[in-house]
Structure formats: C-alpha cells, structure tokens
Amino acid sequence: MKNDYRAGMDAIGIEQAFQRRLIDILLEEADRQEHKTPKQAWLGIGLGLAVLIGLLVWLLGSKDD
Amino acid sequence: MINDYSETTIEQLVAAYSSIVFRTAFTYCKQTSDAEDLTQEVFLALIQKKPKFESEEHLKAWLLRVCINKAKNHLKRDWFRRKEVEPEDLTYLPVEQMEMVQAMLKLDVNYRVVLHLYYYLGYSIKEIAKILKMRPATVGTRLKRGRDNLKTILGEDREK
Numbered sequence: 490m491k492n493d494y495r496a497g498m499d500a501i502g503i504e505q506a507f508q509r510r511l512i513d514i515l516l517e518e519a520d521r522q523e524h525k526t527p528k529q530a531w532l533g534i535g536l537g538l539a540v541l542i543g544l545l546v547w548l549l550g551s552k553d554d
Numbered sequence: 555m556i557n558d559y560s561e562t563t564i565e566q567l568v569a570a571y572s573s574i575v576f577r578t579a580f581t582y583c584k585q586t587s588d589a590e591d592l593t594q595e596v597f598l599a600l601i602q603k604k605p606k607f608e609s610e611e612h613l614k615a616w617l618l619r620v621c622i623n624k625a626k627n628h629l630k631r632d633w634f635r636r637k638e639v640e641p642e643d644l645t646y647l648p649v650e651q652m653e654m655v656q657a658m659l660k661l662d663v664n665y666r667v668v669l670h671l672y673y674y675l676g677y678s679i680k681e682i683a684k685i686l687k688m689r690p691a692t693v694g695t696r697l698k699r700g701r702d703n704l705k706t707i708l709g710e711d712r713e714k
Contacts, residue, residue, distance in 0.1 A: 501580060503577075
C-alpha cells in the first residue's frame with residue numbers, strides 16, 4: 490500500500506521545463522526585491538516628511554486661532 | 555543552502571524542494587497545472603519574505619506549511635466550493651499505483667494530507683502535528699480514519 494502510493498507519487502513528476510521556468514521567475518523576483526528596497530525607503534521618507542509638514546501647518550494654524 | 559538567496563542557492567532550493575512542494579500541492583488540488591501554480595506561489599513567498607531558518611528541516615517544514623495554507627485557500631475559492639475536482643488522468647501509471655493514488659485522492663482532504671505527510675514524506679505524528687498546527691492526538695485519529703477509509707475505497711474500487 491505504502492510502496493504503491495510512494496511509487497505512484499514519484500511518477501507524478503514535476504516537469505523540468507516547469508522547474509526551469511520557476512527558477513527564472515524566482516531570479517527575476519529576487520532581482521526586483523533587491524532594487525525595490527531603496528525606492529521603498531525614499532517613499533517612506535517622503536511620506537514621513539509630508540506628515541510632518543502637515544502637522545506643522547496644522548499646529549501653526551491652530552496657534553493663530 | 556539556508557538563509558541565502560543567491561542565484562545558485564535559488565536553483566538548489568528549487569532542485570531540492572520543488573518536487574516535495576509540488577506533490578503536496580497535488581494531493582490537495584489533484585491537477586498538475588494547479589499544483590504548479592501553488593508551487594510557484596510558495597517559492598515566491600520564500601523569496602519575498604526571506605525567513606530565517608535554523609536548519610534544512612525547518613526550511614522544508616516552512617515550505618510545506620505555506621504550501622498547505624495556500625492549497626487550503628485554493629480549495630476554498632468559489633469555483634471549488636461549487637464543484638468537486640476530478641483527479642487528472644493517471645492511466646499512465648502501473649495499475650496498482652494508479653489505484654492507490656486515485657484512492658488517496660478520493661479521501662477527504664483532512665485525511666489525505668495526513669496520510670501523504672506520513673507515508674510519502676515520512677514525517678512522524680508529532681512532526682505532522684507541528685506542520686499542521688494541531689494536536690498529535692488529532693493527527694493520530696485522522697491517520698487511523700484515513701487508513702480505514704482508504705481500505706474501504708480500495709475494496710469498493712476492486713469490486714467494481
């Protein structure tokens with residue numbers, strides 16, 4: 490029982506073409522991840538600055554009242 | 555090979571683990587094309603999250619857990635709720651193997667996965683409990699019931 494299942498599952502093989510395609514997709518993704526980090530950091534800094542400026546404007550505005 | 559995601563390592567990871575992930579996905583979705591999609595999703599999650607592993611076994615268990623979670627979500631999707639998927643044609647296998655795999659694929663998914671992890675991947679009840687995040691006693695019960703159901707299915711199929 491166990492051996493038939495094992496042998497049967499082993500025979501349901503993963504195609505080499507699929508493995509090759511998978512490797513290509515993963516390498517592309519790894520490359521994208523590497524180049525994404527600086528962009529994300531700049532986006533974070535930009536957002537942080539915008540929030541800070543917004544807060545300052547709001548604080549100054551509320552002082553005038 | 556762990557905690558390193560260089561080009562060579564990615565190739566090694568795919569060579570070492572894609573078959574295990576693919577076949578585990580296949581036990582859920584019963585179709586090669588869906589199993590390939592799930593395998594791709596699992597490996598993409600690995601590259602995107604870059605988790606830190608303590609050992610090769612830890613990495614393998616992580617891949618299987620992610621695969622199982624993704625496969626469960628896959629089964630939950632609308633289309634699957636309405637229709638039970640027929641296993642793909644396995645007539646290219648020798649008769650005994652085909653009967654066995656088909657019988658396994660007829661089992662309820664909860665039994666199917668436990669039997670697959672136990673018989674195919676050789677995990678212990680304790681290890682399966684860890685991967686599936688359930689109590690060892692539950693795994694033991696599912697293993698027993700799964701085996702009983704499998705015998706019934708095999709008996710019925712042979713009577714036909």
